[in-house]
Amino acid sequence: MNGMANPTLERAGLDGWMVRLFDTIEEQNLLWLTALSHECEVAFGAALVDVVPSYTTLLVIFDPLQLTPCDVRIQLVNILARLEPDEAGAEGELHELPTWYDASVGPDLQRVAELSGMTTESVIETHSRQQYRVFALGFSPGFAFMGLLDESLKCPRLATPRAKVPTGSVAIAGRQTAAYPAVTPGGWNLIGRTTARLFDRNREGFSLLKVGDRVRFVGVSRTTFEKQGGDVTPVKDKVAP
Amino acid sequence: MNARSAIGFRVERAGPLALLQDAGRFGVRHLGVTQGGPADLHGWAWANYLAGNAWGTPALEITFGGLELVAGQGLTVAIAGADLAAKHNGKPLSLWRTINLKKGDQLTFGTPANGLRAYLAVAGGFAAEAVLGSVSCVMREQLGGFDGQGNRLADGDELTITGPGSDNPEREAPASERPDYSAPVTLNLLTGAQIAAFTGKSIFDAFNAEWRVDNRADRMGVRLTGPKLRCTIESLISEGISLGAIQVPPDGQPIALLNDRQTIGGYPRLGNLTPLAASRLAQCQPGQVVRFRAVSIERALPEYRSFRSMFD
Structure with a gap:
């Protein structure tokens, strides 16, 4: 278990503090970030506007009519002094995302295979073998940055992002993986498509995945994918690798 | 409804x-x-x-x-x-x-x-x-x-x-x-984030140069053009971004992030515009000139609270 070496507080406007807990990305960071989010909810109650956890930091936004930055800073220092990692959340909720890995919906499968010197089959096997942790949500509602991807699959983003990445696209970039919750532009390498509804405004909590959750991509056949409501429309636009 | x-x-x-x-x-x-x-x-x-x-x-x-x-x-x-x-x-x-x-x-x-x-x-x-x-x-x-x-x-x-x-x-x-939005404007900025990682000259330029509002401006952010700012950090591990953050990508030209910005990002930042400065920038037409002024929280917070108190 790593500890927080030396957390720092940085001003983030008149209604925010950036709490910097770590210098490097480690799974263990998530336990501390979750614990700190929770402690902030308890300490600030209705005066807490938002908390944004991400890899190594927690951005805390408060209501500047109810609290001063000085009040919040003092409280945060106190919280940090007695913070314990959220061991109960160590496991994180596990989600299995049914994924159809295929060149028609994952047009960068071949490129990834070439870059990694593997067959597409072993790219799929490597990607689906492992469990990932959600390190941050951002980019678009419910878009979860997951890692760490096996070193052998590490690949750069596309030189030119696609204007429209289809909903459910499963993608990799650097040592991270993600699934696109909605049609957005995107520069990650597409290797498949999931039937999971990643963001649903009618669901309690809205986002399927939360920071600290665990995720496994489970390969399914085209038939199963279609049966579960998957959209088999191929990705058409060709982009420069 | x-x-x-x-x-x-x-x-x-x-x-x-x-x-x-x-x-x-x-x-x-x-x-x-x-x-x-x-x-x-x-x-x-x-x-x-x-x-x-x-x-x-x-x-x-x-x-x-x-x-x-x-x-x-x-x-x-x-x-x-x-x-x-x-x-x-x-x-x-x-x-x-x-x-x-x-x-x-x-x-x-x-x-x-x-x-x-x-x-x-x-x-x-x-x-x-x-x-x-x-x-x-x-x-x-x-x-x-x-x-x-x-x-x-x-x-x-x-x-x-x-x-x-x-x-x-x-x-x-x-x-x-009732502001005259076309008048040259000075935008109040609360320093923070990675400001210490910018070079001395860049910090001087940030607060002394004129910045021109680019036509690449929308509800996500407003690009500004002027002297190239240099930061010893090119990119960071992505972290939360709050309203009015002034981020500086490797091209050295700052972007003020507004209401529809992405929630996390990985470029170094000088700090944040105050909410009223971000508001004021959102009314600037492309080509207009703005300047940044570093303000203390002791000034920025009462200014914001007094603005809000007019509408209670």
């Missing part, structure tokens, strides 16, 4: 960009959902106040003009923010004060004469179903607006209102609260 909702306006012509905005979407940023809300909080707050509405009431943000509306009933309204050559039945109308419309009256917006975004508030407020706690329209996220799907106004839309408002105010904003 509540039982008292009724048609306030019919949209004859929607123009380039008219969006419904309440104070913003809060408590969901950890899910990657942005804040939204009015790009110019100051103009939006005044429009609501002049129409007799409480803080947070949904109003229209009209960017660049081009909107034509017909009143579906007698209405009390107010327009604040940019001068978009608004007319009432073809005659120029006064901004920054309460106006009464009769059923069938026309309200039209031309092209920007001063500023970029006007706010139209109606007594009682526009009515729409909240999505994730807010009606603020964020097109990129397909959230909010009159249809809940993040769509801007379209020709033929009928805009529902909650109303009529309970009181019939006759209000006018003091001259001191």
Whole structure:
């Protein structure tokens, strides 16, 4: 278990503090970030506007009519002094995302295979073998940055992002993986498509995945994918690798 | 939608960009959902106040003009923010004060004469179903607006209102609260984040150079051009970004991040504009010149609190 070496507080406007807990990305960071989010909810109650956890930091936004930055800073220092990692959340909720890995919906499968010197089959096997942790949500509602991807699959983003990445696209970039919750532009390498509804405004909590959750991509056949409501429309636009 | 909702306006012509905005979407940023809300909080707050509405009431943000509306009933309204050559039945109308419309009256917006975004508030407020706690329209996220799907106004839309408002105010904003948006402006900035990682010359330039508002500007952010700023850190592990953050990508040209910004990002930052400075920047037309001034929290917080206290 790593500890927080030396957390720092940085001003983030008149209604925010950036709490910097770590210098490097480690799974263990998530336990501390979750614990700190929770402690902030308890300490600030209705005066807490938002908390944004991400890899190594927690951005805390408060209501500047109810609290001063000085009040919040003092409280945060106190919280940090007695913070314990959220061991109960160590496991994180596990989600299995049914994924159809295929060149028609994952047009960068071949490129990834070439870059990694593997067959597409072993790219799929490597990607689906492992469990990932959600390190941050951002980019678009419910878009979860997951890692760490096996070193052998590490690949750069596309030189030119696609204007429209289809909903459910499963993608990799650097040592991270993600699934696109909605049609957005995107520069990650597409290797498949999931039937999971990643963001649903009618669901309690809205986002399927939360920071600290665990995720496994489970390969399914085209038939199963279609049966579960998957959209088999191929990705058409060709982009420069 | 509540039982008292009724048609306030019919949209004859929607123009380039008219969006419904309440104070913003809060408590969901950890899910990657942005804040939204009015790009110019100051103009939006005044429009609501002049129409007799409480803080947070949904109003229209009209960017660049081009909107034509017909009143579906007698209405009390107010327009604040940019001068978009608004007319009432073809005659120029006064901004920054309460106006009464009769059923069938026309309200039209031309092209920007001063500023970029006007706010139209109606007594009682526009009515729409909240999505994730807010009606603020964020097109990129397909959230909010009159249809809940993040769509801007379209020709033929009928805009529902909650109303009529309970009181019939006759209000006018003091001259001191009506900015000349075309005047050179100094934007207050609270330093923070990675400012210490910028070179000494870059810190000097940041606060002494003139910055030109680029035409690459929208509700996500405003690019500024000027001397190249250098930071010893090129990129960071992505972290949360708050309103008004001034981020500097490797090209050295700062971007001020506004209401529809992405929730996390990895470029080094100088700090944050105050909310009122971010509002003011959102009214600057491309080509306008701005400067940054470092302010202390002791100055910025009372300024913001005193602004908010006008609308209590």
